Amino acid sequence: MIVFDLDDTLYKEFTYVDSGIRAVAADAEEAGIMPASKAYDLVKNAPDTASGFDRLAAIALESETYELFDIQRMLAVYRYHIPEITLPLESRQLLDSLKTAGITLGLITDGRSLSQRAKIRTLELDTYIPSENILISGEIGSDKHWPTAYELMMKRNPSEKSFTYIGDNPDKDFYWPNKLGWKTVMLRDTDCVNIHPQRLSEIPGSQYEAQYTIDSLSDLLDIPGVRCDD
Ligand SMILES: [Mg+2]
Structure with a gap:
């Protein structure tokens, strides 16, 4: 998944x-x-x-x-507030093709329940991701500095053969999924506009780094074993 x-x-x-x-x-x-x-x-x-x-x-x-x-x-x-944000075309196309391919999807995000729920609703992500696979730190009481959310995702999807996490923040996104045997993918901040700058030189060790780095979400499907279980 x-x-x-x-x-x-x-x-x-x-x-x-x-x-x-x-x-x-x-x-x-x-x-x-x-x-x-x-x-x-x-x-x-x-x-x-x-x-x-x-x-x-x-x-x-x-x-x-x-x-x-x-x-x-x-x-x-x-x-x-009800955010005025839109899902970029690239994200929508990727989610559409993953949904069509029958790949199980999940979301792990850190933040307050109400804020993250408002974003999810506005971006209509709940049309792609089953509600039991949407994990928000403010709701589960644990953020990505802990293994809880990743472990919960595995527990809720016991029939999945592999897990891939795609995120942007090397400070916290990849450490635990790396440890738990997931594939990890970092979407590069090519325009340098991210709220948390990607300072790879400042992370404490290679276990914080994603195994793959992509410049565009559409490149996700080119990573071996992501589209199909290997
Ligand atoms: Mg992020």
Whole structure:
């Protein structure tokens, strides 16, 4: 079976971040802080999103609005907004062909339940991946620094002969599946836009590296034994 990471593997996470900033900016306008377009520019022009939210909170504090517009409110809006993100054509084509080929699919992703569920729903990934094979750290209580999710996937799919994990983050995506005998594949961040930069020189050892590296999701099917069990 083939198990995917979500963020920066099946779609680019910066599009989610941008969508979240738009939601916060719209909320700033609603709270009477400033027009949404101005709030959006303010956050986007900050060195990073967190400091952009800090700037917005500081302005809100000085404004004469009676509504509380603080970091907590911004984070809640950001985390629970309905994201405006799309599944890239390449991802859709790959998932379509895997589904047609009858290959069992899974998803292991780290994050809050509500945020990850909103992404999964918007990207319609639940049309490709059975619900019992969608594992979210916020729901199972364990992230990819632990073997739990990978072990659970194996337990739930006992008839599968091989497991492949495809992700983007060498800090945590491949260590445990490597140890558990999975095939591991890293999708290279060819445009250098990933939220977690791929710093292979900084990882502690080769056990953190994926066995295969691809530049494009469509290359996944060229890896020996991924399409068919060997
Ligand atoms: Mg990722």
